Amino acid sequence: MIKNEEIIKELEKNLASFNQNQKAKNIGLVEKNSDGVISASGLSKTFIGEQVTFEDGAYGMILGLDEDYASIILFGSGENIVEGDKVKTTGKILSVTASEKLIGRVISPLGLPLDGKPGVKTGKNMLLERIAPGVIEREPVNTPLKTGIKLIDAIIPIGRGQRELIIGDRGLGKTAIAIDTIINQKQEASSKNKPVVCIYVAIGQKQSTVAQVVAKLKEVGAMDYSIVVSATASDPAALQYLAPYAGVAIAEYFLEKGADALVVYDDLSKHAWAYRQISLVLRRPAGREAYPGDIFYLHSRLLERAAKLNKSYGGGSITALPIVETQANDISAYIPTNIISITDGQIYLQSDLFNAGIRPAINVGNSVSRVGGAAQTNAIKSVSGKMRLELAQYRELAVFAQFGSELDQGTLTQLERGKRITEMLKQSQYNPLPEAFQILSIWAVTTGQLDDIAVEKIQKFENEFHNFVKRKHPDIIKTLSAEGRLKEEVVKKMEKAVSEFKKMFS
């Protein structure tokens, strides 16, 4: 039982640091409340982005200033706010409290807990809107961010600090690629390197989908280095609009500490919808597809915050994986083209490939990584260059082969090789592969070691071969992981291992 004296002492101690700072308050009156957007008169001293509070405790943010009115977006339902209610400025710009304690948590864009655990009160206040790091602070992308997906790591590599768009129709595995990348950070971590801090931002998604993602991350132990920021479809448009900015603000906290962070924005099409809704309610002029004029800036200022800082600025990085959903494979729509032009490359998923059983359904022709090549290790670069060429030749020849004309032996060999490469690049979900095994698989298929294996047995061969090498030749894996280049002795060992395994494989 606490004594009264102790309570009083504690209160006195607390009040000793109380600073009664008398400031003039700026107030306004609610004139209109429509769809989560408030128009208020007064507020002559407010500024864009300032946090404001209402009489009933609700709060919002100034999004537009007019001659007579200020437009405020609400962070709640705002059902109790009526005409004539007072609205007060706070002098604060919207921010989120970031700290290491957020790791493993599911939070709202305002930093409130959504996982039933207590809120994180201590930490650094990170501004939601901030200017991206400048040219002086940056350095070119030079460290790989491995996804664990063979096709991506080999042909469309991603570097730390890069912005790589994942684009495709619904249900083609866009989120799966992002989740696999998050899961892979665990196996890429070592005693020296901590895993990349992963921030998954769910925008306008179903609650059930977010719950599934969180459950999967928990199941594989990825929540130990991940944070989920969620603004689901049932949340106000204002929260959906703020979610990606909250995600990147948290990532910036880790960037400032010199750590590497990965932010997944799932997805920016819904983010654009939320902003379109707000803009239309604010009566801003509508442009193409009814999006407001500043829709490009909305995404460019967000994605510009992804960066690789140089050593003198801590050497941290923020890698961004924005996701965009297309309609009927149309990548020439407004939002997709905008984001394609902002990002440093895109991974394009196609429904035809998905339906043909090629998963991940990545269209190699339309996918590109503009800067990731610089971050690739020499070993994977040496095997992937050949594969890219053979795959391109195969695609070309496959079109001609459809006409059923007679083909020469060389063409037939190329077609068969292409089929095996395609088969080998198939990879199941939540099963990211370490780089050493990726090199092993790609090397085997591109050097023709698998030419005598039936196409339908390629995946079985690959799995069993990996296990065989792990068991019988662990030195190959060790060398490939440590050295980052394909030396002649290793190649010889690999050749020996393949021939040994082939004798056993039935």
Add this chain to the structure above:
Amino acid sequence: MSIKGIKKLAQLTYSGTQINERVLRRITSKLTRSDLKLYIRVLKSIDRKRTVKVYVPNKRIITQEIKTGLAKFFENKDLEFIEEPGLIAGLRIVDNDTIYELNLKDSLENMVDYIKKSYD
């Protein structure tokens, strides 16, 4: 009528600091319902800008010295003194959309907020 036009009419309604009743009647008789609503809102806003409301716990505490001091501070504005015992002590000054809280009630409220936040 445009907002600009309505604002101009509202400005013309005033002769000095007082509303000219004759002009007011003339204008209101010619405006549509929606324009009239806007006109009243603009008049209110002009009035708010011209008047400074001073809330005090007891009117007896207002000395000539306070009145002169406030009049100097808020030049060209009318001062209106309103009694509000809830303030306990001190003043609350409302100048259009700016509130100066210089009273005990606000200090106590801030203190309670501060203690609440420190125990969250």
